[in-house]
Amino acid sequence: MKNQWRVIVGFLLMLVIVIFAVLNSQSVPVSFGFAKISGPLILIILGSAIIGAIVGLITSVTTILDQKKRIKNLIEERDSYKDESDKLVKEAVERTERSNENKLAEIQQKYDHLLEEKGLPVELKEKEEPFSE
Numbered sequence: 001m002k003n004q005w006r007v008i009v010g011f012l013l014m015l016v017i018v019i020f021a022v023l024n025s026q027s028v029p030v031s032f033g034f035a036k037i038s039g040p041l042i043l044i045i046l047g048s049a050i051i052g053a054i055v056g057l058i059t060s061v062t063t064i065l066d067q068k069k070r071i072k073n074l075i076e077e078r079d080s081y082k083d084e085s086d087k088l089v090k091e092a093v094e095r096t097e098r099s100n101e102n103k104l105a106e107i108q109q110k111y112d113h114l115l116e117e118k119g120l121p122v123e124l125k126e127k128e129e130p131f132s133e
Helices: 002-023 041-118 122-127
Strands: 027-031 036-040
Touching: 002 041, 027 041, 036 041
Parallel strands: none
Antiparallel strands: 027 036
């Protein structure tokens, strides 16, 4: 269905161009400043349209290439930020784990010291699990 509309629109545009060419078949002079040519008006109009399309195409292609380059740079920048943030998160996790291990060792030492103060036998100390519920 979509392609049928394209064919119909293309056919209608061709019909308009043919009618336009028939109505504008008289010869007109065109001056380029350094040269002067004479030709059918429709060829002059179509030539101008083609030159305009080429200029537009060149402009859009350069814009698209600039945008692709910018996108590539932004993706690389995002990836570097992601790598850096992953590294920082890993370091923070390691610091937290070391801190927790240090706190656990400190609490274990206090527990052992309290057991020694109360004079509990070593066998009891080894059987007890201080942090179990």
